[in-house]
Every structure is written in structure tokens, then in C-alpha cells.
Amino acid sequence: MTVATPRELEPQLQEPLQPAGWLRYFSFSLDHKVIGLQYLVCGFFFYLVGGLLAGAIRTELATPLSDFMPRDTYNEVLTLHGTVMIFLWIVPVVNGAFGNYLIPFYVGARDMAFPRLNAVAFWMIPPAGLLLISSYFLAGAAAQSGWTAYPPLSLTTPAAGQIVWILSVLLLGGSSIFGAVNFIATVLKLRRPGLKLMQLPMYCWAMLGTSLLVVLSTPVLAGVLILLSFDIIAHTGFFNPALGGNVVVYQHLFWFYSHPAVYIMVLPAFGLVSEILPVHSRKPLFGYTTMVYSIMAIVFLGLIVWAHHMFTSGTPPWMRLFFTIATSFIAVPTGIKFFNWLATLWGGKIALNSAMLFSCGFILNFVFGGITGITLAQVPFDIHVHDTYYVVGHFHYIVYGGTVFVIFASLYHWYPKFTGRLLNEDLGRLHFVLTFIGFNLCFLPQHWLGLNGMPRRVAEYDPTFSTLNQVSSVGALIMAISTLPLLINVVVTALYGTPAGDNPWNALTPEWLTTSPPPVENWSGEAPLVTEPYGYGQHQPAGPSSHPLTPAA
Amino acid sequence: MTSISSSSAASAASGSTASASTTRTDSLLPEGSEHLASQESADAHHDARLFGLATFLVADGMTFAGFFAAYLTFRAVNPLPEGSTYELELLLPTINTVLLLVSSFTFHRAGQACRADQLSKARSWLLVTGGLGLAFLAGQMVEYFTLPFGLTDNLFASTFYALTGFHGLHVTLGAICIGIVALQTRPGGAISASSHFGLEAAELYWHFVDGIWVVLYGILYLL
Numbered sequence: 006m007t008v009a010t011p012r013e014l015e016p017q018l019q020e021p022l023q024p025a026g027w028l029r030y031f032s033f034s035l036d037h038k039v040i041g042l043q044y045l046v047c048g049f050f051f052y053l054v055g056g057l058l059a060g061a062i063r064t065e066l067a068t069p070l071s072d073f074m075p076r077d078t079y080n081e082v083l084t085l086h087g088t089v090m091i092f093l094w095i096v097p098v099v100n101g102a103f104g105n106y107l108i109p110f111y112v113g114a115r116d117m118a119f120p121r122l123n124a125v126a127f128w129m130i131p132p133a134g135l136l137l138i139s140s141y142f143l144a145g146a147a148a149q150s151g152w153t154a155y156p157p158l159s160l161t162t163p164a165a166g167q168i169v170w171i172l173s174v175l176l177l178g179g180s181s182i183f184g185a186v187n188f189i190a191t192v193l194k195l196r197r198p199g200l201k202l203m204q205l206p207m208y209c210w211a212m213l214g215t216s217l218l219v220v221l222s223t224p225v226l227a228g229v230l231i232l233l234s235f236d237i238i239a240h241t242g243f244f245n246p247a248l249g250g251n252v253v254v255y256q257h258l259f260w261f262y263s264h265p266a267v268y269i270m271v272l273p274a275f276g277l278v279s280e281i282l283p284v285h286s287r288k289p290l291f292g293y294t295t296m297v298y299s300i301m302a303i304v305f306l307g308l309i310v311w312a313h314h315m316f317t318s319g320t321p322p323w324m325r326l327f328f329t330i331a332t333s334f335i336a337v338p339t340g341i342k343f344f345n346w347l348a349t350l351w352g353g354k355i356a357l358n359s360a361m362l363f364s365c366g367f368i369l370n371f372v373f374g375g376i377t378g379i380t381l382a383q384v385p386f387d388i389h390v391h392d393t394y395y396v397v398g399h400f401h402y403i404v405y406g407g408t409v410f411v412i413f414a415s416l417y418h419w420y421p422k423f424t425g426r427l428l429n430e431d432l433g434r435l436h437f438v439l440t441f442i443g444f445n446l447c448f449l450p451q452h453w454l455g456l457n458g459m460p461r462r463v464a465e466y467d468p469t470f471s472t473l474n475q476v477s478s479v480g481a482l483i484m485a486i487s488t489l490p491l492l493i494n495v496v497v498t499a500l501y502g503t504p505a506g507d508n509p510w511n512a513l514t515p516e517w518l519t520t521s522p523p524p525v526e527n528w529s530g531e532a533p534l535v536t537e538p539y540g541y542g543q544h545q546p547a548g549p550s551s552h553p554l555t556p557a558a
Numbered sequence: 559m560t561s562i563s564s565s566s567a568a569s570a571a572s573g574s575t576a577s578a579s580t581t582r583t584d585s586l587l588p589e590g591s592e593h594l595a596s597q598e599s600a601d602a603h604h605d606a607r608l609f610g611l612a613t614f615l616v617a618d619g620m621t622f623a624g625f626f627a628a629y630l631t632f633r634a635v636n637p638l639p640e641g642s643t644y645e646l647e648l649l650l651p652t653i654n655t656v657l658l659l660v661s662s663f664t665f666h667r668a669g670q671a672c673r674a675d676q677l678s679k680a681r682s683w684l685l686v687t688g689g690l691g692l693a694f695l696a697g698q699m700v701e702y703f704t705l706p707f708g709l710t711d712n713l714f715a716s717t718f719y720a721l722t723g724f725h726g727l728h729v730t731l732g733a734i735c736i737g738i739v740a741l742q743t744r745p746g747g748a749i750s751a752s753s754h755f756g757l758e759a760a761e762l763y764w765h766f767v768d769g770i771w772v773v774l775y776g777i778l779y780l781l
Contacts, residue, residue: 243717
């Protein structure tokens, strides 16, 4: 606290708001590290909620008949599952948690650009989440129209639950926008003197790109949901065909946000995995510059491909052609990143610890999800599998096999920084094996189910699909069990784990050049200037595999 | 601006490392980069708030862009029921447009006066701006009460009220901000020639709201 930052020119703002010890995690703290961990723990709580909902779905689908719960309850469950997992677990954690914790370190700042806005953005999430879940109990019925809330379905299902859903998503969207404004300002305006943009760790670029997407697309979702709530409350007819409205306009505006939302969920994961791979393979990140341009290309292309979700919505031929080509183009920057990761690993001195296992699992799952994504961009194929389990399988390979694997990898990688203690490796590997097997067992069969015509979002199905559905449900059970070693590991390690020291991985990125856990203002002295965050194998004695394939970027 | 930034850089530097330049990080700094460095950090700390507001306004603008896109699509593909029309009375909204454009100019003059340390002049310009904003809102109200259609009459009516209403909310918020800023320019208030972020933020926001209105006027009334 001997270090003056501009924020400290008004010190009275922070001091009374900071309770000591663990209580600060329940306070309106302005410390970016506290806020990051608040996001992480809050997100993980909602992950467990969403996981229970997923368990309910897979239990229902273990048998062809709708015998576990009533059909409308099933609709509520699948709606809440999707909304909770996307808006309360993946987006807040992969952006808010790791972004808030790491970005100030990476730019060499003592905090985010707007600490109070940051705290406000976090504290919008718990009420929004509780509001969403409580709609099941309070409003009589939760929303039943899926996380897409397509009209006219969302106009005919119980209105109170739908309105609560809209309110909750608007709050979460607002939180997301505030966070994004903060990230953009922090990366562009708060860099340590002397630190150039092209010297930033890759996660900064990923968060910059993601935040641009949030700023440009989330407000459109807010706008369309406001119009939808008008339709529900005031009986206007924006999206009600009976009143002269147009449902396809809703779809366009919805997907203008919700396709970029996939990149909002996965680009930060790209950034995180780009931080983890070089550390544990002791090699510079391959192709830094191409990585940066790929991220920006994905941001741009991500904004102009939304209608590939609407090939069955009467889209005119020119639109189909344009969106097929644009979507297929995304494979190029994504492929560049994929090969860069492989080249980073290539010839590296790889430590196959839990963080690395999850990262490699991510690469494997993500490339599979990417390939099924390319198939879905092709109009004839897409029309065949539209609204089937093929889409469900593809989507979960991206967001679970992709992003959630990276969240776990990041947890193992940065837990020593958060707490000063290493997570148990044996439990970590058990966690990985169970997650990897469970995940693939759960979602791989869904591709076959979809190709054979099993529709999504139904509580009952044709008995010919029952074998593969049972395999999928067993996979879901294994995934549920895989949470146990993680929970045990996190709780027990925090209390009794091996002390990690300040830099257990011998990493070069700035967050490791301070104590673990770091002091309130991040560094006791001046922020270090790290211009080569991936300079592995250069100033070290030559090992068996320290031959960098590329000069450090 | 330069005098402010350099002084704050100096204060930050003097506070930051009492035993300056003994840390190993300083030795990593190339010779001669200090000048560049202090300027960068100073800019950062003074510009980030306006930059943040501008970023947020981009987001806000995208909400309007979504509404505009919806309106234009509705208009292109959804025929209105028999007897309804897109025609609107032009006189009042045109006067309103002029009021808002003039208010942008008066706000600009307020900013100039404030930077020139003429706070009472700035306050007068702010009050004129706020008055113009209120006059716009009054005009909007008159228009609402004289229009031949209501919110749920047809798709055009709904979109019209949604768009102008959402914009009107922005004007209302802007007028409130102007009132607060005008109060802060009183002697002893929070705004002075050297510290006027609140005024600059309100000005940026007000120009944004005016710009949105020009687009809105173009596509709702003129198209």
C-alpha cells in the first residue's frame, strides 16, 4: 500500500469498504483479484446448479417416455439449464473471473480502469441468477421457451416466468457490457509505461477481442428482449404474426448477439490456453502475431455469420450463400490458432500435469467441435440436422469440451497464484480422466442421434433412439461424478495443500512475478516490465527440448 | 491538458517508489524511454473515463442500431393493415430537431466557457442547453398526445413509440445530467476549469443523443 496510483488520490473510497479475511469476498470490494475470485466462485455455484438441471435432463432422457417429470417442467429445466450455464457460468467465469484477476497483471496495472464499475458489474450477477432460478418457485412457472426465447413460443408460454427470464438476462447483459468497457479501457489505456500492445500476453488480446464483441452485440440482445417484453406485457405485435409482426426479425437480432456469444465464450478460452501451453511445454508461444490477427479476424467474421442459425427460417438464397461462405471462413483463423498450439507443443519439454491434460483435452475436443461446426455451415446438411441432437452435440463440444475444459485447466494453473497452494495432482488427473471420458460418452452419441433425426428439446423420443440416449446419460453421470474430485481437491487443498511458492511453474508472465497470493496492489514495488511473456528456453541452460521453433514474438 | 498530466505523473512517480529506480524493473527500461513512459501513463489516467464512456456509448448506439434495423425490416417486409399510414406530421418534429441541434451547439459553448475558466458563463450555457432539452421533451409529449394512433394500433405505431420513447428516455437522463452539472459549476462546486470530467462526460453523452435523434428523424419522419 505504499504505492500511489491515481485511484489512491481518493483513498477514502476504498478503505472502509474492505473487510479483512474471507469476509472481503462477500463485500463490495474494489480489488480486481477479489472480484475475479468472486466471479469464479459465484460462477462455479451456478455451474453446480446448471449441472443438476443437466442431470435432470439426462435422467428424463434415459428412457423414451416422459416419466421422470412433466413435459412443461422438462421445458423449464432445459431453459434454465441453458441460461444458467451460458449467462451465469461460462460468460462470467471465462471473462469476468480470469479477466479481472489476470488482465491488470498483464498490463502492469494495480487494478482495472474502473474498479467501482467492476464491482457493480459483479454484484449484478448474484441477484440476476437468484431471480432467474426463483422464477421456478415465485412466478408459478419458469420460462419454458429455451435459452433462445423464440417468439411466438415465448409469447404463448407462461408470461410471468418469461418476463423474469428477460429481466434476468438484461441484468446479466448489462453486467457483461460494464465488464467489457472496463477490459477495453484497461488493455488500451492502463498499460504500464513502456509496454507495447504487441508485447501483451495473448489473453489480453483475447479479452480485447471478446470485449469488442460484447460491446457491439450484447446491446442488440438487450434491445430485442425489451421489444419482446413489450409484446408480452403491453401486447404490441413486434414479433407476433397474429398482430402483423415478424418473428424472423427477432431471430436476426437474437443471433446477432448469440452467435458472437459463442466467441464471447470461446475466445477468452483461446487466450487462456495460449497462456498455459507455453509454460508447461517450456517453449515460446508459436506465431504470436498470427494469433493476434486470428483473434481479430474471428471478431470481425463472428459479427457477420449470425444467419447460419436461420437456414430453415425462410432465408433467401443470397443470404444462405453469404452466410455459408462467411461461416466457413472462420475455419481459417481458428485453424491458424489450432496449428499454432500444436506447434507450441511440438518439441517442447511437456509436463503432463492436470492443467496440461485439460488443455490438450480442449484442443482435441475443440477441433472436433470445429469440424462439426463447418458441416453445420453447409445449407443442405444444416437443413437436415437443424434442431436435432447433432446441434446439441456440436454446441457442447465447443462450450464444454472447449471452454469448460479450459476453465478447469486454468483453475489448476492459477490456483497456486490464487491461494499459494498447489492443487493435488492425483485428484486432478482423476478429475481429468472422469471428465474427458464422461464428456465424450455423453455428447459423442448425440451426433448419431441427431443425424438419425432425434429432435432436441423434447422429453419423449422414439424408442429406437434409446440405446444411444442411455450411453449419453451414463456419460452425464460420469461427468457429475467427476465434479467430486474437483470439489474435494479445491476445498482440501485450500486448507492443507502443498505450499506452492510464488512461481511453481517457473512462468514468465507478470502475475507470477509477485507473491502468491499477491498483495492488494499487486506488486510491492513498481510493476515489472515484461516484454517477452513467452521467452522460454532462451535464457535457460539448453535442455533436451529447448530449441524454439520460432524466435520469440 | 499537458500541465495537468505532467503534474499528476510527477505525483504518481514520487509516491510510487520512494527509493526510485533501484527496482530491477527499472533497469529493464531502455534508456530514454522515461519521457515516453510518463506521458503514456499520464494520458491513461486522465483519459480512461471519457474513453470508457465513449465505449459504453458505442454499446448504447448498438441498441439503437438494433431498433433501427428492426424498424427498417418491418417497414420493408411487413405490410400495414388497411387504412394505416407511415405519414407523420412534420412541423413539430422538425422544430424539435432544430432544438436539439442548437442544444448541442450551446453545450459546446458551455464546455468552451468552462475550459476558459468562465464558470458562470458556462452555467448560463448549460441552463440554455437544459431548457432546450426540456422543450424537446415537451414537444415530444405534445406529439404523443396528438398522434392519431396508440402503442398497440399497428406495427409501425409500436415501433414508432418504442424508438422515440427509448430516445426520449435518453434525453430525460441527459437533461437530469445537465441539471447536476449546472449545479456543480456554482462557486465551490465540483467543476472547475482544471477538473471538469462531469461536464465533458455530459457533453459527449448529449452529442451522442443528438446524433441518434438525427438518424431517428431521418428514418422515422423523412423516409
